[in-house]
Amino acid sequence: MGSIELSANADAGASSARDPQSTGADRLLRELPIGKIAIWWFLASEIMIFGGLIACYVLMRIAHGGWEAEAAHVKWQLGAVNTLVLVTSSLTMILAHYSVERDDRGAVSRYLGITVILGLVFLGIKTFEYRTDLMEGFTPLSGMFWSFYYMMTGLHALHVSAGIVINALLFAMARRGTLWPRVQQRVEFAGLYWHFVDVVWIFLFPLLYLT
């Protein structure tokens, strides 16, 4: 199937090279799957959302003297454990993709399942952290630092939740055997989203917990 598509693309590419009407966009769409362009376009919009938020946070923090007293109350140990959990889930997600390439169906569903569990562990730790913070009296209205803290980690947790739903769906499909034959793209695109969520946390952790 892949080789047929590849050869069709190659034929189309060869004819477009001779076709004076062929545009750069035509060539681009032949070289890249439309789904891949779409997911990267979506991730680009996500970069702007988190990037804008992070930029505001950094600027406000500089403007308000660093918020060091407030930041001292955040539990960096829990943040570090959550970073380890998310980084490990990125590994299991890429191993699911790797197993697709090897056509190891059992491993695909196993790694997707582990990724979902690790995502849930991340949310569990985050919930515990929120509960502890709220019980200590640090609410989103306790000051600008806490407003940013809940906004940024909350938005990230929403993205983690969406990723868990997507991966759980893929896991269920893999168990039922309905993930194939478009498994390659499905797992790859879900993986791109999941790794992006990991990258965002890689920056949120030092911004909120270590500085």
Place this chain on the structure above:
Amino acid sequence: MERVEQERTEYITVWFWLVALLLAGVAVMALPVSKLAALALIFSIATIKAALVLRNYMHLKSESLFIMVVALVPVLLFIGLAIALIPDIAMHR
């Protein structure tokens, strides 16, 4: 098949590096260095970690130029936005 096997080793090696860098980032807090130096170290480490994920797990190292541009332009835009707003927000007391 050998290439696929090599990829697996690469993914696991990257994970070890990510864990090591996470520990290094946390350890910076205990270093007897100035606040500015600690911040520079912490964010350098975070940038390396993000680059590792983007390059190896998101396969940016083998992606087309178009995808790289799509990923890079918003990063440049929000960095530009932050720099442009520094005089108005961060330096306005």
